[in-house]
Amino acid sequence: MPGPVLAVDIGGTKFAVAVVGPDGVVRTAGRIATPPGGDARILWKTLDELITSVAGDSPVAGVGIGCGGPMSWPEGSVSPLNMPGWRDFPLRERLARRFPGVPVRIHNDAVCLAAAEHWRGAGRGSANMLGMVVSTGVGGGLILGGRLIDGGSGNAGHIGHIIVDPDGPPCGCGGRGCLEAIARGPGLAAWAVEQGWVPGGVGSGGAERSGRAEGADEAGDDAPGSGAFAGTSGVAPAYVEAAPANGRQLALDAAAGDPIALSAMHRAGRALGLAIASATHLCDLDVVTVGGGLSQAGPLLFDPLEETLRAHARMDFARRVRVVPASLGQEAGLVGAAALILAADHYWSPRE
Amino acid sequence: MPGPVLAVDIGGTKFAVAVVGPDGVVRTAGRIATPPGGDARILWKTLDELITSVAGDSPVAGVGIGCGGPMSWPEGSVSPLNMPGWRDFPLRERLARRFPGVPVRIHNDAVCLAAAEHWRGAGRGSANMLGMVVSTGVGGGLILGGRLIDGGSGNAGHIGHIIVDPDGPPCGCGGRGCLEAIARGPGLAAWAVEQGWVPGGVGSGGAERSGRAEGADEAGDDAPGSGAFAGTSGVAPAYVEAAPANGRQLALDAAAGDPIALSAMHRAGRALGLAIASATHLCDLDVVTVGGGLSQAGPLLFDPLEETLRAHARMDFARRVRVVPASLGQEAGLVGAAALILAADHYWSPRE
Known part of the structure; x- marks a missing residue:
């Protein structure tokens, strides 16, 4: 059984981040309003700081991300309709660099909600x-x-x-x-x-x-x-x-x-x-x-x-x-993102 | 690589039967008009004789069947819309008794056509x-x-x-x-x-x-x-x-x-x-x-x-x-039925 994972849920209204236990239960979580305006750098910095505040320096067994589409997949360069600041932004790659040595996986936010409802809802x-x-x-x-x-x-x-x-x-x-x-x-x-x-x-x-x-x-x-x-x-x-x-x-x-x-x-x-x-x-x-x-x-x-x-x-x-x-309510996006790592046999197919 | 298999394609217009090689190529085949009228026994006898005339006594590695729906699945009791003589007729079970010791699998005829086009078309x-x-x-x-x-x-x-x-x-x-x-x-x-x-x-x-x-x-x-x-x-x-x-x-x-x-x-x-x-x-x-x-x-x-x-x-x-x-033309139904046995990793999921 792997350790806890980091779950990231990116939307046009809010960013949410959580540490999710192997049992699929959210341990700690934080959210922040999506920065208005369209600066790619500020969007990333906001997410980066939110991750630090939620996860600190604890090791994670992987990172699951749900994000609004469209995106290249499974590469994970994102262009969320409601976030004009990110166009072909290499979100998955940035998080993979921040969390080296563990799997970092991304899917459409609606897909993550479905995975969550199937896994635990x-x-x-x-x-x-x-x-x-x-x-x-x-x-x-x-x-x-x-x-x-x-x-x-x-x-x-x-x-x-x-x-x-x-x-x-x-x-x-x-x-x-x-x-x-x-x-x-x-x-x-x-x-x-x-x-x-x-x-x-x-x-x-x-x-x-x-x-x-x-x-x-x-x-x-x-x-x-x-x-x-x-x-x-x-x-x-x-x-x-x-x-x-x-x-x-x-x-x-x-x-x-x-x-x-x-x-x-x-x-x-x-x-x-x-x-x-x-x-x-x-x-x-x-x-x-x-x-x-x-x-x-x-x-x-x-x-x-x-x-x-x-x-x-x-x-x-x-x-x-x-x-x-x-x-599942408002945690669904995070639980679904975590499922990409924690229940990969059901929710993750691409070769990495 | 398994040996040749028997493929059976049951429709309201015709019965078709073939011996299909492991490469998916039809070796010998026969067809006959579906007997008119509604006698379950005559329908089965017609199929049984057609199988004998096509396959003789050669051993087969399995039997794949395509049949019009509806049917119970994967059990394979069939009630084809265009064949009122068969209602809850245990087609798969009958063929399993006729070919003991090998897998006998059935699917909807349209599903078999799709499998055929995917496999070889x-x-x-x-x-x-x-x-x-x-x-x-x-x-x-x-x-x-x-x-x-x-x-x-x-x-x-x-x-x-x-x-x-x-x-x-x-x-x-x-x-x-x-x-x-x-x-x-x-x-x-x-x-x-x-x-x-x-x-x-x-x-x-x-x-x-x-x-x-x-x-x-x-x-x-x-x-x-x-x-x-x-x-x-x-x-x-x-x-x-x-x-x-x-x-x-x-x-x-x-x-x-x-x-x-x-x-x-x-x-x-x-x-x-x-x-x-x-x-x-x-x-x-x-x-x-x-x-x-x-x-x-x-x-x-x-x-x-x-x-x-x-x-x-x-x-x-x-x-x-x-x-x-x-x-694939008119052989498609037979090729797809054979795929249930010959390419089971792609076309057959149920546990038996």
Whole structure:
């Protein structure tokens, strides 16, 4: 059994670092907001100092990294969409130089979340699992036959780009009608605003709802949105913080009974159900875990998802599939990164 | 290196049996039309005699079987959709009793076709491949990381039930808008007839086009269709055989310039392009092979397929995917069945 490992989780919102024991339990951890602006050197220095503060000089048996894509893989030069400061930044190589003599491995952050849910979360015990995260984007990772599937370039798991409406809205990928184009928080919020949604506009006002539910945003990168004022009086009182027009607020407003927000959850749930039905047919899945900001909407999202999934997944083998909320919360990214080292027989295939 | 193996390919149209050398080359083979009617005993007797006539008393190192689904897997009790005489028929067990002491393995016929194309056909050298067959149904098999993917119940590869039009036509699976509902030969032909298609009605008459292109139908199970008379005179001359309203005739008529048949090819190509884009995004594929009757339409089908695929698969990793015609012809099913024994490290995972 190897010693503890260092886990690194890099996102557009925060950097997180942890020492993870061989049992997959986080021993010490730290996080810091991703430095704003685009200086590659400052980004690296921030990460380097965070690592020192968390791990000190203790030896580690390896380093696992989850990072937003795209990236060259398994080499690990990263160009995260939400971090313009790193373009072809040799993140894996830098960490390999900092931790010589031990394996240093990297994968897409959504893939790490899926590995975590399979290893220690809601997908445990299943051999065929899709792990999804529905947040600013819609990402995922695929475990088949008990092993993480990489695909030809490390990009397997892009469930967000299953096409659910061929004539639907344009997608950031350059295509059209992808699941992500419809169900990503900002896309869904934009659709709701078009329908007349006033964020936080239900009930007694927006202030009490504008706080982010800490610890619930596994992906940690819901875009803040356009922050429309929520007050119903002519002039918003100074203490009322504007409720953001984002997916999380949409989930909160749906829970408060806002009919447009409810329609938006139905729209997202239907798109998710279609994509999951397609993935289940292609991959003969046992279980699908769904995490990320939007999944906090609970039955408001999962009920229309199930309704659509069950209408389309009719063959015996497909009816077996279970869709469950992700269970690991905000540590999932770190646990999944650690799994690349600690449970390599399941989650790491490339030759090094 | 093991000795030769027995390969068995069971379909609604024909039974085929071969002795296949360790190099994957068919040494001797035989085929017979599937006995009409529904007697389980006669079906088995027919297969048993065909095996004797092909293999005689020579010892074999194992038996590989491809059979239409559904089936219990890996146990191999089969209930092929097109063979009502076998319901929960213990095909694998019967063959295991007939060939004691050697491995006897079974998989879905479309999965065997994919294994064959990966092992010795158009997908050779690729580690991440989807093998498709577009015929009476639309089936497939998935190879990822160089290994055949089984899924939780042996049903991975059901590309025909990727949803390409959520509000589209009902599908035989009980769902709606699946690729198969649109692109399967009989479905496409029915759509064309609705649009006013007269099978074989282009050019000088239907007779010369009504013959089936022997050796080209890998799946061998295009339904004969409703056989409308093709003559353009008031009374069809007695020697003009009615052209069948099926996918193969549709491909022939498209090649002859029939505008409705061309529209049908476009419709099928678009549905295939959408499903392949979705599968490529989810599985990060290197190559997709397309076989079966409809693929004989060549560019008439592949051009609209490519157009739709390239419009939707825009990310760098997805643009890599190549779509190529299957290359093994009618032996593919036998070669794939043999691969379950001869190349088990790639194509056979279950514990026995």
